[in-house]
Amino acid sequence: MSALDFGSKSLFTLYLFTHNDILTTIIPTTLxxxxxxxxxxxxxxxxVVWWIWLHLLHFNVANQVIDPAEDGRNKASxxxxxxxxxLRDAVYLRWSLVPICLVSSAFYSIQVLSASLAITLLTLWYNEFKAHSHxxxxNLMTGLGYACFQAGATLIAGRDMSRLEPNALLAVLLSIAMFATTLQxxxxxxxxxxxxxxxRTLPIAHPSPARVSMFVGLxxxxICLTQVWRMDAYCSVTFVLYSGLVGLRFMVCKTTQADRLSCQLYSVSHTLICLTSA
Structure with missing residues (x-):
């Protein structure tokens, strides 16, 4: 294999680790x-995009080396x-990404480094210490992790990379609560x-309440965000109506294929919520 072929394959492999999260993480967090x-x-x-992608790669590789057999059944691609x-090379990649993320973040500010360190610790807790099993x-770890992504990216985007504006901080806190209660x-x-x-995810442990939580929660x-950010009537109605329809779909469409589409629609709803929160 030539150096060019090896490089192309390596880049494509890195892309595969993160491509499913472009819609759910990279785009909404960037916006x-x-x-x-x-x-x-x-x-x-x-x-901003580089920092988000690098830390997403770190998390996804760490997650996917834990139980490749599960991915073989659920996500064979x-x-x-x-x-x-x-698997051995993926484990090497997983741990080499820790210093890469931290050093890259340190070039921006101590605060961005803190967000990166928090993501590193939450990734360890989520995967190696099996927070994902219940x-x-x-939900809690993912909500906190997502907030760290948002905080770090917002710091990098702003004029002062050492502090978040009050509205941005409020938006991050609201995002933690929203994501932790709708991640299912x-x-x-x-x-x-x-x-x-x-x-023991929520749909497995409590199937009916899990679907009701989407119907009510979204x-x-x-409604909460339209009031907090004082959106105009047209945007408020459109936003609430779309979220309500997505929540209703989780209630009435219960096949695996339907749930995949509902999840994609939720991702759009989540992007809208991120924009509204900001």
Whole structure:
């Protein structure tokens, strides 16, 4: 294999680790940061996307080396079960990304480094210490982790990378609560694989309440945010209506295929919520 082929394959493998989260993490977090900061210069946008992607890569590799057998059943296209990278090499990559993320963050500010360190510790807790095995700790850790992504990205985007503006800080706190209480949207489609390894996500532990929580939670958060940020009537109605329809879909459409589409629609709703929060 030539150096060019090896480089292309390596880049494609890194892309595969994160491509499923472009819609759910990279786009909404980037938009959140650009609106919350606001953006100091267009050049900073590149830094924001790079920082988010690098830390997402770190988290995803750490997550996917824990149980490749589960991915083989649930998500066979991921790099390890698909054969793009060996488990041993993925483990090496997982731990090499820790100093890379921390050093990269330190070049921005101590505060960005703190966000990176928090992501590192939460990643360790979520994966190696199995916070992902129970719905409560899974939702809480993911909500906190997502807030760290938002905080770090917003710091990088802004004029002063050492502090968050009050509105940005409030938006991050609201995002923790919103994401921690609606994260189960991503778990409905994975119930078969989660059940096979004994993972107690909310849709498995409490199937009916989990769906009710989406039906109630999405429009509730939409109404809350429209009031907090004083949106105009047209935007408020549109926002609440869309979120309500997504929540209703979780209630009435219960096949695995339907849950996949509902999750995608939730991702759009989540992006709108991130923009509204900012």
């Amino acid at each position: 959140f940061a650009l609106v919350s900061a606001p953006l100091y210069s267009p050049y900073r946008c590149v830094h 991921r790099p390890i079960p698909a054969g793009y990278i060996s 719905w409560f700790s899974k 949207a991503q778990d409905f489609k994975d119930q078969e694989g989660d059940r096979s390894i004994g993972r 429009p509730m958060w939409s």
